[in-house]
Amino acid sequence: MNLIFKDQHIVMSRQDELLALPSGEQVADLEYTPSLIAEPGVTIFGFLHDTEALLAYPNLELVNLRHALNVLPDTLVSQVIRAQQLIHYQITNRYCGRCGEKTVLNPATNRLSCPGCRGDVYPQIAPAMIVAVTKGDKLLMAQANHFAPTMWSILAGFCEIGENLEETVEREVFEEVGIKVKNIRYWGSQYWPFPNSLMVGFTAEYAEGEIKLDHSEMRAAGFYAKDEIPGRPSTSLSIASRMIDDFIAKN
Numbered sequence: 572m573n574l575i576f577k578d579q580h581i582v583m584s585r586q587d588e589l590l591a592l593p594s595g596e597q598v599a600d601l602e603y604t605p606s607l608i609a610e611p612g613v614t615i616f617g618f619l620h621d622t623e624a625l626l627a628y629p630n631l632e633l634v635n636l637r638h639a640l641n642v643l644p645d646t647l648v649s650q651v652i653r654a655q656q657l658i659h660y661q662i663t664n665r666y667c668g669r670c671g672e673k674t675v676l677n678p679a680t681n682r683l684s685c686p687g688c689r690g691d692v693y694p695q696i697a698p699a700m701i702v703a704v705t706k707g708d709k710l711l712m713a714q715a716n717h718f719a720p721t722m723w724s725i726l727a728g729f730c731e732i733g734e735n736l737e738e739t740v741e742r743e744v745f746e747e748v749g750i751k752v753k754n755i756r757y758w759g760s761q762y763w764p765f766p767n768s769l770m771v772g773f774t775a776e777y778a779e780g781e782i783k784l785d786h787s788e789m790r791a792a793g794f795y796a797k798d799e800i801p802g803r804p805s806t807s808l809s810i811a812s813r814m815i816d817d818f819i820a821k822n
């Protein structure tokens with residue numbers, strides 16, 4: 572498999588309207604920066620500097636990773652996410668954040684490290700919570716301001732410094748829709764590469780308060796029975812989608 576990325580896009584080939592990962596032949600002459608870290612099963616692996624280089628290849632295009640994950644075979648999705656995150660790790664850690672020295676790959680650990688202060692540079696993974704809040708047989712669904720008009724989901728938010736995840740759940744739900752929740756329970760988790768999150772899923776029950784939107788973030792929110800769900804997340808691969816399906820199956 573050949574994986575060449577540009578930020579949150581991936582080089583794919585298009586033939587007869589079908590998108591696929593490119594063959595080695597198709598990308599043989601393409602100028603890209605190879606990944607320092609090898610990935611099993613990936614032959615050509617790196618990132619583009621210059622997207623204009625692609626203009627000379629009529630069958631190749633840069634495809635948004637979210638879209639690519641929807642069209643790739645399910646068996647490849649986690650490896651493509653991992654590869655894109657390895658590239659993201661290398662691009663965002665070219666210099667040591669502590670002393671400013673250029674980082675190098677430590678082949679023993681497959682990690683970037685700093686020759687100046689001799690520290691390993693760990694990948695930055697941002698924990699975030701996502702929560703299915705129920706009130707009886709209804710689920711809290713919301714539309715963030717940046718969602719497309721047909722897209723709805725359950726609430727999610729990044730963990731702040733010093734918080735445990737249950738506190739993130741309570742704070743984010745209260746900030747975004749003004750209600751308090753109780754009985755917070757772990758549901759499952761998913762690595763999510765937009766941009767580098769570990770999504771930790773919880774269920775919770777409505778405790779008190781009226782829905783009051785934070786209009787700087789949210790366009791709409793409400794409790795919906797399973798046959799009234801107003802819209803879906805943008806991809807069925809997301810933990811949000813699986814949690815909504817789980818709610819539907821249990822109610």
Ligand SMILES: [Zn+2]
Nearest residue numbers: 667670685688
């Ligand atoms: Zn350093």
